[in-house]
Amino acid sequence: MVEVEKRIRELGLELPPAPKPVATYVPYVKVGNLLFISGQGPLVEGKPYITGKLGKEVSEEEGYKAAEKAALNCIAIIKDAMGDLDKVERIVKVTGFVASAENFNRQPWVVNGASDLLVKVFGERGKHSRSAVGVNELPLNIPVEIEMIVQVRED
Secondary structure, X not given: OOHHHHHHHHOOOOOOOOOOOOOOOOOEEEEOOEEEEEEEOOEEOOEEOOXXXXXXXXXXXXXXXXXXXXXXXXXXXXXXXXXXXXXXXXEEEEEEEEEEOOXXXXXXXXXXXXXXXXXXXXXXXXXXXXXXXXXXXXXXXXXXXXXXEEEEOOO
């Protein structure tokens, strides 16, 4: 069993199948040793796990969990792209988009759901640069969308 997948199981999580695109795009593009992961939401079996805006229908805690689920979907795409999560050298950059009601300004704490998971799963390799951006709307009325850039190695 590979180490990263073992860690995911130890965290009580299950790596889902890589989500299928909901529009005209590809889930990832590999350029050299960089993997660009398209924005992923908190989808479970192709449907939103939760919908709404932070600061209105969705609590900060629910948003944190949604960001974690979105990051887990990104990890599933990395596995699909590379075949082995142990080929991740580093999570380079994470961008989190948070559907926010007026005056909601705790986007960084919501996106911590993704960042915390990445560090738990990948250890030091999971530490990354990041942006957390509040937006008015996201596709499918999801509360959080996570995209990332990942440095990988070929064997």
